[in-house]
Amino acid sequence: MSETSLDPHAFRRALGNFATGITVVTAQSAEGERIGLTVNSFNSVSLDPPLVLWSLDKRSADSMALIRSAGHFAINVLAADQLDLSNQFARPQKDKFNGVEFSEGMGKAPLLDACAANFQCELHQEIDAGDHWILLGRVLAFDDHGRAPLLYYQGAYSLVTPHPRVAQRPESTEEDEALQGRLGNNLLYLMLQAVNAYQSAYLPKQQAxxxxxxxxxxxxxxxxxxxxxxxxxxxxxxxxxxxxxxxxxxxxxxxxxxxxxxxxxxxxxxxxxxxxxxxxxxxxxxxxxxxxxxxxxxxxxxxxxxxxxxx
Known part of the structure; x- marks a missing residue:
């Protein structure tokens, strides 16, 4: 399909085939005004210097002005159990932070609690890109909490699940079979192997x-x-x-x-x-x-x- 005949709804549907994580981008002005935006356009750019990016709709001019004024923002990567937070910051309302636990990071940007990760950024560059601004942030600090992330796919929330081929055990060799023959009568070994086999399938589902x-x-x-x-x-x-x-x-x-x-x-x-x-x-x-x-x-x-x- 050529660019001139792109159907915007079909284009959005095709883009939805790319599963993304969900973040809440936060910032606070010197006067104490806070913003929080649910964003799934977050991505890494560079390790040296450490740069990340996200995009903001140009209709959100007030949010853009506050971010420019603050000079800093935080990217809060939502965990799988934070679906309600995603919805709260996605909806237009007077105080999106009502009832939300957070601390203040660099530039007083709110750092949401219990996320999968938090990135504290300094505004590095703005790029004018069609109906959006692309904002590059230089990462000054981060926290990795190791929690399973919340995903977004084809307009619906999703969870991480392991690919079935990843969980497959490799084919055994003759050496493996000989070792298994010697260990096959060791009850402790068998119990440990049974637990490991059980957990290899179960724990990823639990973490999701x-x-x-x-x-x-x-x-x-x-x-x-x-x-x-x-x-x-x-x-x-x-x-x-x-x-x-x-x-x-x-x-x-x-x-x-x-x-x-x-x-x-x-x-x-x-x-x-x-x-x-x-x-x-x-x-x-x-x-x-x-x-x-x-x-x-x-x-x-x-x-x-x-x-x-x-x-």
Whole structure:
């Protein structure tokens, strides 16, 4: 199709085949006026110097004027569980920051909490590009929180899922088979291999729901043991104390966990999220054990419980 005959709606639909992450670009003027814009045009440009870009519709002249005045902006890469934040900053409203937790970064640009990543930028260059401005930012600081990102594809929110070919195991060699023959009678080895095989398929799906592995584990434990303190969670989760503290802080920051005396409990939102994780866990369990009858599964549970009790 030639440029002169481009249908703008068809063109937008074709562009939608390129899945993108979702960011909220924020800035604050010297007078304290803040802006927040949901943007999926974010991209990297250069490592040396560290440059990133995003584009702004020319109809947003007031936002452009504020960014020029501020000289700085922040790019907040949304995590998979921040769909509501994306919608909040995408809609026109008087105070988009109402109820939003954030801190101030360089140039007082708001840094949204619990994101996948935050980039603090200095306005580096403006490029006039059709009906948009392309804004290049020089990255002055960043935080990588390692959370699964929220994606946008064909006009709908999406999540990261692993490609099935990535999870395939390579073909075994004769040497591998010989080693497997020697290890095949070692129960500890078999149990570890079984856990690794289970997790290789399950954990990417769990992470796609938005929480880190440790945060999800704590959420599930608290749904079964409300009021558990850090010591009890350490025993049940097998996580180091630093991960438990960080995980609980992140869960509280996200409004999923609250203090309950010496222990912790899920909020109503936390209980809702926990049900999502339980549903995923039960779905995965059903798939993995689909070829075993109920008696075999009960016997397997009994063996595992005996090992746990006698450890």
């Amino acid at each position: 729901l938005g929480l880190s592995i440790s945060e999800a584990r704590l959420l599930i434990l608290l749904s079964s043991r409300p009021g558990a303190d850090a010591n009890a969670l350490a025993l049940d989760s097998a996580l180091p104390g630093s991960e438990i503290r960080e995980g609980l802080d992140n869960l509280k920051l996200s409004g999923l966990v609250c203090d309950a005396g010496p222990g912790f409990c899920l909020t109503e939102q936390g209980r809702k999220r926990a049900r999502e994780y339980w549903a995923l866990s039960e779905q995965e369990q059903s798939q993995v054990f689909a070829d075993y009858n109920s008696d075999q599964i009960e016997q397997f549970k009994e063996i595992l419980n005996r090992i746990i009790r006698n450890a």
